[in-house]
Amino acid sequence: MNQFEEQAKIVRQEQLTPEIYRLTLKAPDIASNARPGQFVMAQTTTSYDPLLRRPLSIHQTIGNEQVQLMYKIVGKGTRMLSALTPGKTIQLTGPLGHGFDLAGKDAICLVGGGMGIAPLYFLAREILRTNKPPKCTVLLGARTAAELGPLPRDFMDIGVTEIFLATDDGTLGHHGFVAELLPKHLAPENKWTVCTCGPHPMMKAVVSQCRKQGDECQVSLETMMACGISACLGCAVPRSDLSGPYLHVCKDGPVFKADEVAWL
Amino acid sequence: MNQFEEQAKIVRQEQLTPEIYRLTLKAPDIASNARPGQFVMAQTTTSYDPLLRRPLSIHQTIGNEQVQLMYKIVGKGTRMLSALTPGKTIQLTGPLGHGFDLAGKDAICLVGGGMGIAPLYFLAREILRTNKPPKCTVLLGARTAAELGPLPRDFMDIGVTEIFLATDDGTLGHHGFVAELLPKHLAPENKWTVCTCGPHPMMKAVVSQCRKQGDECQVSLETMMACGISACLGCAVPRSDLSGPYLHVCKDGPVFKADEVAWL
Amino acid sequence: MNQPDLRITIGDLVFRNPVLTASGTFGYAKEFEPYVNLHHLGGVVVKGISLEPRRGNPPPRIVETAGGMLNAIGLENVGVDRFISEKMEYLREIGTRVIVNILGDSLEEYQTLAQRLSEVEGISALEVNISCPNVKKGGVAFGTDPTMAEAVTRAVWAHSSLPVIVKLSPNVTDITEIARGVEAGGAQAVSLINTLLGMAIDVRSRRPRLANVVGGLSGPAIKPIALRMVWQVAQAVKIPVIGIGGITTTEDALEFLLAGATAIEVGTANFVNPRASQEIVEGIGRYMSENRINRISEVIGGLVLS
Amino acid sequence: MNQPDLRITIGDLVFRNPVLTASGTFGYAKEFEPYVNLHHLGGVVVKGISLEPRRGNPPPRIVETAGGMLNAIGLENVGVDRFISEKMEYLREIGTRVIVNILGDSLEEYQTLAQRLSEVEGISALEVNISCPNVKKGGVAFGTDPTMAEAVTRAVWAHSSLPVIVKLSPNVTDITEIARGVEAGGAQAVSLINTLLGMAIDVRSRRPRLANVVGGLSGPAIKPIALRMVWQVAQAVKIPVIGIGGITTTEDALEFLLAGATAIEVGTANFVNPRASQEIVEGIGRYMSENRINRISEVIGGLVLS
């Protein structure tokens, strides 16, 4: 297994919005092995409270040296992480799990909501690099414009041309949910592969729309995780038929085919 | 009781030596009521590990507004405290306990070892301010010169003229223990009051020397403390006759007459 | 909307709100006067009182642990006589309910304490600490055997005009058994949990960190255990349950109320933040206003199981 | 000075060092191959195995608490057949002792498991998890009654050629009673503690944070309780004691050894730092070198009481 435990030195800690941070870490083993959709378990403190490491998607790798994470402060762990300054070192385990599967796909649509956008940036870069000609449509949603911060710009900067936005409060782009953009922007003449990551209700709506349109859909799931390395069995999710052994997000995922898992 | 709970904003966090820090906090209620020898209970983190606040002596007050603490990193709590930056706020309870009793004393000798020097600075300032003419001899000890950092200078700057040093390794001043300086520097024609704070073995030696010389001695004791406000009864120390109820450092002390407590 | 109604009832006693302070963590209340408006609290439970004064254990008596602390104070207290003569005067004036925690080494001691304290004005209830060893029965704690627990309860109840709250030890296989024994013995309420027996060693000196070797674990670390026991006991008995164990924030208090506690006691948190108890009173009020809950009874036992 | 000798003995088995990994926290060892030199460990205890595969509990299965975590995995495992056919091949090659943790709902299940696993090459010992409810006896855990604990031990022992380690539950009034029962039943060693039963509630949804409502508390939060129990049991029985509970650092491990544990198991710490077990092996070696201790036996039970 190409998994590593690294003492990762903090290179940069950038505050993008009042709640969103971008953290750049020196972690060559993880950087040179990571695939879009994979994640790391990041230490947030040397204290025993919070005790557990936090799962964070790889936002991008920079060369074969650096790993970038993008995270939102939602509780103790992410708050402690945001207080760390360049030069400090944290332990990082990764790259973990299975990423998105791009083999043989040509028309790919990325649908991200909130912090679920973080791994899609890495994915977009990979698609633009490998697919010739690259066909990559990006749909981004958030509650409000401020929550998206610099993300739409970032996608444009790397060459994504088809990018459409939606906000729940209409402060940017479509006034409504991002899933509502799918029928409009996915030309039915293509065989689309939709890759989505974001809040559960959003992904559920995307999956349902994909089913309607007959498009393949890959989803990146989140659960509570104690270990991230398939040891605790805490990250169980039910299979689509609700029977048989549970799937485990850290090992079988975090990216699943939408039809593998149950949408309750 | 003149005790207060304050949200104290960090004004300055200075690193004096690799391990010693000086922290200046805005805490007007505490500052305007503190007496030398009193202490505060200082929050070091919002995490539950470490759980308890830490007792720290008041190193000095600045006007009626600011409280200064001087502390050494010895474990988790002090390390977390040292990571806090100006602008951040911590909870502070104080001023706590009974300080040194200077009423009617004229020849006063302060004997400090290691971080025990912190409260003696506040005491020296008070003696220089109130005793006319001030007679204040200061004896400072440490394992090695570097541990004293800027402290000897600080005492000189406020006008202490009689200041003598000792280091265990001889890197500064007398090569040996600070208690050994007492017979040399306390002129027997005076009735001295010795005020001491430092590691237990040092204070024990000072107390024993004072007994020999017939000088009064006040000691500032340290114990583990959960509350600092006389609620947990954790800070018990035995009386000199080893019987009767225990004394409690946070309430009956931290400063005691040397003869009140047992020297085991 | 009206001010939410935080009042709760235990036996015939009405409490202003469900927030009490735990025995041994709030002194005799006076210690907290600089920090807390005592009359804003539901009540205070004072440090455990025995018949004779006790010195307690030699130091060191406390040690910090991950998310908690161990204490081996050894029930140091001034004894019932000095408690009545020196502490009650102040306690009568604080404007909130005063509950006196009592402890003994034999049934007779508990009885005598109950009798003495029933004659004293200004006491709302007794809280009986049954975690102490029964000296006559070879030192087994009263609190670990349902029959013994029932017997202590009955002894106190029969010799006192005050409502009796029995405080349960968590160091047992089945706490509901003990709670039922205590209920049968006539208790008006149970409070739980007392501390969990623990230990710590200094690897440098190779000695125990507490002079008493073992001590009681308290603080946030034990909250999950306490909450589980409160939930179990609330289902097992009909009398009110007072939840204790690691309660530090408003959310913690609400967890216990949802699990079925009629009231809660704030313990170790008083050491960490002397204003904790009052902040929790205010926090519960805010939670109720924000969620348009009129009465605290709508929260108590409100856990939703699917 | 020579390299310190970390070897310990349990029954006839010699272990390279006293550091094992706790069941359910180290998968089937392969999961830790990227992080740990498995052959540097004293041994690994694999995830609890039952006769039939088990799905475990529905999610959410874990929740973090102060200094610890609750889990209600519900003993999800592949069952003994798939364990033997799919996992043992790898485990035989890892160069350290393999201990298989077993669990059942009846004496018969434990017996059958013991029998099946005794025939398998590469297993050094069985660790019997007796925290499970005895389905036939109304769901009371085997581990809470000394007679039942003795009976399970005897059943396993009688049907197996392997050394039997019995893993004790801490959710009891007197763990030494259970340990003595297990010793009488023929156990070669006891290991303790398993998790403490706990609970957590989400005050926003008013629901339990675990789908199973209650779960097992582990991690640094429980260390003081575990250490106290290990100390008590080490004095109560003659067979070796394996200490478990919140061990995260070398110091933690040393505390348990000083309290009388012959070996220790690293549990939740494996989640927090996948290299924890190996770091503890290295740390103990360093501690011994620095303190000029030749043999680990000089540390075990070395607690100084004054």
Ligand SMILES: Cc1cc2nc3c(=O)[nH]c(=O)nc-3n(C[C@H](O)[C@H](O)[C@H](O)COP(=O)(O)OP(=O)(O)OC[C@H]3O[C@@H](n4cnc5c(N)ncnc54)[C@H](O)[C@@H]3O)c2cc1C
């Ligand atoms: C595979 C994976 C990848 C992730 N990638 C990212 C990312 O790139 N950027 C990012 O900001 N976040 C990401 N997350 C979510 C992130 O792990 C959580 O926000 C973080 O663990 C919260 O820690 P905390 O201590 O700040 O909050 P806590 O105090 O632990 O919790 C705050 C609130 O968030 C909820 N919560 C905590 N963890 C999770 C979780 N894992 N799933 C669902 N709810 C949770 C809690 O129940 C609680 O209500 C990812 C999660 C997973 C499983």
Ligand SMILES: Cc1cc2nc3c(=O)[nH]c(=O)nc-3n(C[C@H](O)[C@H](O)[C@H](O)COP(=O)(O)OP(=O)(O)OC[C@H]3O[C@@H](n4cnc5c(N)ncnc54)[C@H](O)[C@@H]3O)c2cc1C
């Ligand atoms: C009244 C009083 C005034 C004090 N004033 C100062 C001061 O001005 N400056 C300063 O640097 N320190 C002072 N101290 C000591 C200070 O409180 C401790 O150094 C601090 O609590 C250690 O916290 P920690 O989390 O960093 O260390 P921990 O991780 O808690 O402990 C590290 C080591 O120090 C020991 N230790 C911790 N606390 C104490 C204690 N209270 N007494 C004895 N040993 C202890 C522990 O046993 C352990 O071995 C004072 C203590 C008291 C009681």
Ligand SMILES: Cc1cc2nc3c(=O)[nH]c(=O)nc-3n(C[C@H](O)[C@H](O)[C@H](O)COP(=O)(O)O)c2cc1C
């Ligand atoms: C220092 C200390 C002293 C205590 N003294 C008593 C006591 O005298 N009587 C009693 O019944 N409980 C006593 N307790 C137990 C507490 O009242 C409470 O039940 C326990 O600490 C758990 O709650 P917590 O985690 O909120 O502290 C004491 C606890 C501590 C920490």
Ligand SMILES: Cc1cc2nc3c(=O)[nH]c(=O)nc-3n(C[C@H](O)[C@H](O)[C@H](O)COP(=O)(O)O)c2cc1C
């Ligand atoms: C997620 C998880 C799963 C566990 N599964 C098992 C198991 O299958 N069998 C068992 O005997 N103990 C199991 N345990 C208990 C641990 O082996 C250990 O006894 C306990 O967690 C205390 O140690 P710790 O605090 O170091 O984790 C499990 C613990 C955790 C956290």
Ligand code: FES
């Ligand atoms: S997070 Fe531990 S098994 Fe997936």
Ligand code: FES
């Ligand atoms: S520290 Fe709590 S009583 Fe002194």
